[in-house]
Amino acid sequence: MKRHFQVTVNGETFSVEVEEVGGALDHLRPAMKAPVKKTPPLYQAGLSPRPPLPQDNRTVTSPLPGTVVEVRVKPGQKVAAGQVLLIIEAMKMENEIQAPAGGVVQEVLVQTGSNVASGQPLVRLG
Structure with missing residues (x-):
C-alpha cells in the first residue's frame, strides 16, 4: 500500500510517497527485522553547509x-x-562561549542566527 506525505525541511516542502513492505504481523517478529540505524547528524544528512572539523583542542565546539x-x-x-x-x-538564557586557549581565529564556522547542535564546531583557532 502506498501512502503520500508532505514533509517540510528547512522551510522547503517535499511531496513523499512511501510504500509499506512486509506483512501486518512483522511487528510480532522482532528477530527478523533489520537493525534500526541511528539518525545521522544534520551535516551527514546534507542539511548543513560543511562537514564537522576534527575534534581537537583548537576547534571550539558548542x-x-x-x-x-x-x-x-x-x-x-x-x-x-x-x-x-x-x-x-x-x-x-545566553551562554558565553570562551576560547579554551589563546591563539588566532582561523575560521568562524557559524554566523548570527545559526542554529547549532551540541558538539558542533563553532570556531577554529590556530
Missing part, C-alpha cells in the same frame, strides 16, 4: 544546542584564553 545570537570574533583576530568568542541562546 556545549549545547541553541541559536547563535552574537559573534564577537573574526578570522585573523588574536584571542586570549577565556575571551568570549560568541554567545549562544538556549532556553532563553
Whole structure:
C-alpha cells in the first residue's frame, strides 16, 4: 500500500510517497527485522553547509544546542584564553562561549542566527 506525505525541511516542502513492505504481523517478529540505524547528524544528512572539523583542542565546539545570537570574533583576530568568542541562546538564557586557549581565529564556522547542535564546531583557532 502506498501512502503520500508532505514533509517540510528547512522551510522547503517535499511531496513523499512511501510504500509499506512486509506483512501486518512483522511487528510480532522482532528477530527478523533489520537493525534500526541511528539518525545521522544534520551535516551527514546534507542539511548543513560543511562537514564537522576534527575534534581537537583548537576547534571550539558548542556545549549545547541553541541559536547563535552574537559573534564577537573574526578570522585573523588574536584571542586570549577565556575571551568570549560568541554567545549562544538556549532556553532563553545566553551562554558565553570562551576560547579554551589563546591563539588566532582561523575560521568562524557559524554566523548570527545559526542554529547549532551540541558538539558542533563553532570556531577554529590556530
